[in-house]
Amino acid sequence: MSFTLRSVKVAPNSASLEEARIRVFDFFRSACRSIPTIMDIYNLDDVVTPSQLRASIASQIRKNCHITNPKVIDMLLFKGIEELNNVVEHAKQRHHIIGQYVVGSGGLVQDVGTKDQANSNFLKNFYETNYF
Amino acid sequence: MASALRSAVLRHIRVPVAETLTLNGSKWSLISNVRSMSSHGDDHITKEEIIHRVLDVVKSFPKVDPSKVAPDVHFQKDLGLDSLDNVEIVMALEEEFKLEIPDKEADKIDSCSLAIEYIHNHPMAS
Numbered sequence: 001m002s003f004t005l006r007s008v009k010v011a012p013n014s015a016s017l018e019e020a021r022i023r024v025f026d027f028f029r030s031a032c033r034s035i036p037t038i039m040d041i042y043n044l045d046d047v048v049t050p051s052q053l054r055a056s057i058a059s060q061i062r063k064n065c066h067i068t069n070p071k072v073i074d075m076l077l078f079k080g081i082e083e084l085n086n087v088v089e090h091a092k093q094r095h096h097i098i099g100q101y102v103v104g105s106g107g108l109v110q111d112v113g114t115k116d117q118a119n120s121n122f123l124k125n126f127y128e129t130n131y132f
Numbered sequence: 133m134a135s136a137l138r139s140a141v142l143r144h145i146r147v148p149v150a151e152t153l154t155l156n157g158s159k160w161s162l163i164s165n166v167r168s169m170s171s172h173g174d175d176h177i178t179k180e181e182i183i184h185r186v187l188d189v190v191k192s193f194p195k196v197d198p199s200k201v202a203p204d205v206h207f208q209k210d211l212g213l214d215s216l217d218n219v220e221i222v223m224a225l226e227e228e229f230k231l232e233i234p235d236k237e238a239d240k241i242d243s244c245s246l247a248i249e250y251i252h253n254h255p256m257a258s
Contacts, residue, residue, distance in 0.1 A: 025219050032223040058220050
């Protein structure tokens with residue numbers, strides 16, 4: 001825990017949306033540049049290509065593209081940097097990376113049956129994936 | 133003390149007189165032609181190859197229609213990509229040519245022609 005906190009520095013708030021935007025791109029670049037290290041330490045060469053991981057990182061960022069409040073973007077950016085640090089520090093295991101970023105939210109098992117269409121959304125999400 | 137050490141060392145060191153040191157011989161010219169540890173010179177890629185590889189990278193991007201890709205397309209205006217896709221393509225180019233493009237330069241690269249130009253002028257592109 002402590003080594004994570006040491007490596008994560010909280011930058012001052014972004015003054016404007018434009019500054020927050022630039023920070024997001026910088027973060028995306030640093031994440032992309034650490035992809036070779038990540039593939040090396042988690043031994044991902046046989047399950048995923050660097051471009052797939054790049055697309056996966058981009059889709060995580062794009063999931064929040066509607067947000068226009070710089071403070072919220074800063075907060076999400078902080079969480080992203082924290083996550084990236086955890087990944088690069090090998091604080092995770094291989095199946096975390098594969099489940100979260102390789103298989104993604106689509107899930108390995110797709111249930112296309114008709115039997116539980118009326119079930120609650122909670123249950124459907126529960127069956128689908130651990131990761132949100 | 134130092135002179136004693138020096139003579140002791142010199143007594144045990146033999147420098148072999150090798151043929152490779154002959155200046156006029158063929159071996160010297162062999163050495164000067166192949167600079168195997170040098171980062172300059174022979175491995176520079178041609179502009180045609182750069183164009184070909186840049187276009188391949190852009191075409192392999194999932195959101196891009198490969199038939200629209202040409203050496204002078206603009207990523208956002210012609211290919212319908214957004215700014216994040218733009219950064220992603222520049223990152224893919226960095227990986228392909230084994231470069232690290234500084235952030236300020238990377239922001240300016242928004243079309244195939246600029247990317248080709250930048251990589252062509254970069255000494256470390258390979």
